Amino acid sequence: MKLSGAQAIVKALELEGVEVIFGYPGAAICPFYDALQESNIRHILTRHEQGAAHAASGYARATGKTGVCVATSGPGATNLITGIADAYMDSTPLVAITGQVSSDLIGRDVFQEADITGATDPFCKHNYLVKNTKDLPRILKEAFYIASTGRPGPVLIDVPIDVQIGSVNFEYPKSVDIKGYKPNYKGHSIQIKKIAEAILRAKKPVICAGGGVINSNASKELVELAEKCGIPVVTTMMGIGSIPYDHELNLGMLGSYGVYTANYAVHNADLLIITGARVADRAINNPDQIARKAEIVHIDIDPAEIGKNIQVSIPVVGDIKGVLKELVDIVQRGDVDEWGRIIKEKKEEHPPKFPEMKSGTGYVNPKYVLKVLTGLLREDDIVTTEVGQNQIWSSNYLGIRKPRTFITSGGLGTMGYGFPAAVGAKVGCPGSRVICISGDGSFQMTMQELGTIKQSRLGVKVLMFNNTRLGMVRELQKLKYGCRYYQVHLDENPDFIKLFEAYGFKGRRIDDNSQVEEALKEMLSDDGVYLLECRVDPEESTL
Amino acid sequence: MGKHTLSVLVENQAGVLSRIAGLFSRRGFNIDSLAVGVTENPEISRMTIVVDGDQYIVEQVTKQLNKLVDVIKIKELDDSESVRRELVLIKVEANASTRSEIIQIVEIFRANIIDVSKNTLTIEISGDTEKIAALEDMLKQFGIKEIVRTGTIAIERGNKVIKIKNSDEE
Secondary structure, eight states, X not given: OEEEHHHHHHHHHHHTTOOEEEEOOOGXXXXXXXXXXXXXXXXXXXXXXXXXXXXXXXXXXXXXXXXXXEEOSTHHHHHHHHHHHHHHHTTOOEEEEEEEOXXXXXXXXXXXXXXXXXXXXXXXXXXXXXXXXXXXXXXXXXXXHHHHSSSOXXXXXEEEHHHHHSEEEOOOOSSOOOTXXXXXXXXXXXXXXXXXXXXXXXXXXXXXXXXXXXXXXXXXXXXXXXXXXXXXXXXXXXXXXXXXXXXXXXXXXXXXTSOHHHHHHHHHOSEEEEESOOOOTTTOSOHHHHHHHSEEEEEXXXXXXXXXXXXXXXXXXXXXXXXXXXXXHHOOOOSOHHXXXXXXXXXXXXXXXXXXXXXXXXXXXXXXXXXXXXXXXXXXXXXXXXXXXXXXXXXXXXXXXSTTSEEOOOXXXXXTOHHHHHHHHHHHOTTSOEEEEEEHHHHTTSGGGHHHHHHXXXXXXXXXXXXXXXXXXXXXXXXXXXXXXOSOBOTTOOOHHHHHHHTTOEEEEEOSGGGHHHHHHHHHHOSSOEEEEEEOOTTXXXX | OOEEEEEEEEEOOXXXXXXXXHHHHHTTOEEEEEEEXXXXXXXXXXXXXXXXXXXXXXXXXXXXXXXXXXXXXXXXXXXXXXXXXXXXXXXXXXXXXXXXXXXXHHHHTTOEEEEEOSSEEEEEXXXXXXXXXXXXHHHGGGOEEEEEEOOOEEEESTTOOOOOOOTTOO
């Protein structure tokens, strides 16, 4: 079948099962957009390329499928970079397609030329600059394979305009054979047996579940292991949802912004089983100290993560789902009753701190809002967050029941991620209610996507905590810089309700705790886009 | 700390060198030298990278390199199990009174003189790091004007070869 390069890309997307892509057209990607019109693939026009990348990421994380975003050359491509870097840090499967200036002009600094493969090298699992139209089918096939297998991540394909126009005898490869890329899925049985022995020996075991558990769809196996052996589970921020929040063995999020009991358990364990987590500084900032006290098991599909940040005594490289399944089959419960009792006691001694709910202060307490919201959410509802105090409040005070229903920028900490990610999540899961929890600061980083949800009719809800401050940085200045507040005041914020109204959306502002429950119910029962803006005391602490 | 020699098979494609160099700089690894050239298979290049670091660093370098899709295979070459060479060109000051002494030194080291002028000699030497350092040391007294080196390349002794296994054996 003779196709143009652009048609070949579209055909390959169809064969990969892509139903929707997020993008923004421009001159160098026009042949592709011309070909896309003939396809059934839905295109969501965002208002900024960064929004397209984050939306593709939100789509991927909500559905488990590979997200696709498209942009033109030069600024279109560079605007994707934050989204690509975010996907790389959080191991999100993404394929980004960019237009590029004509091959014969590359390197001459022509209009809208940027070396995007060079620029994204540090944040991409892999990238391609396509030199020849005939390579397109193979490259598309490889890109989807690399993005979605092993440790998932973003792959970028840069396609010069002449390559899009050129022609190819289209034949889509059935399989890939990349010499330097053979992810290992099967964990070593001898190592798994060693874990089982360690569990039997241990008196104070703890499981640390990260985003890898969710990527690997291994929540069921995780919970089975925990229940069978009576092992408490702590999660990283990326691991939230891997075990229901109200499961008696779930201790909550660990780390510098985590829960007391989770940190207590990790620091007093004699066996720490790390599954699909990177042991990054925010989760575990003193790995050496922990490794001295506890035997460390690390299960991850990426061999480079094992031994990077913490000394490991039992490493297992493999897909978490398979490894945990094999482990559950052979493992026996150790003598952990005393440990279970201690943990339960600590949990009761340190419940989540909900301050006294006063009325008439002119403010709503965000922690209380999230507690009430937890009671009103259905298990399929999806929550995205921005970055800042809203993210930490959500991580600690919102109850999440299912994997893939809590979508947040964990590694890169991208302000402006949550709203476009909600766009992608809503596109991927139209039957779920999608709520973006945001702050007034981060919302303004990508609020242009209001146009996207209007045009594509996506009923995304925004629950905004407005303290007219960059709350997290302000708190840092308060605690570490002697209250020398600087550049953290956003007193000239727009009237967000009016802003939503300008797009034809509903909105409501509340400033008293007595209004919370009824207002949340109103937001959740509305079919369309809805802003619930909560006035929050700037002094409200993160923890 | 110490020097470790890594032999790395990579796809012979544009951009691979910059990916590898970029990885070293952004992860804070130190490269002593990097030499690259095509192998008996024109689709594959072989890099010899000498890394300065302890065992933890070498393990990290190896794992991170392995994550690059263009990197096909990595092997650390053991000092005693491999042969290593570097080619170096040294331009040294020489006049009528020093020239013969320099030529004698060059002969002892089995190096070659490849260019001569009224006040310089250019010497070609290949060998391991120690031999080259020794010659350099001997020539210092005459005044070294310029040194160019290829970086170390290395190959395993005996029958052993570094090859790509077929399909899924690994």
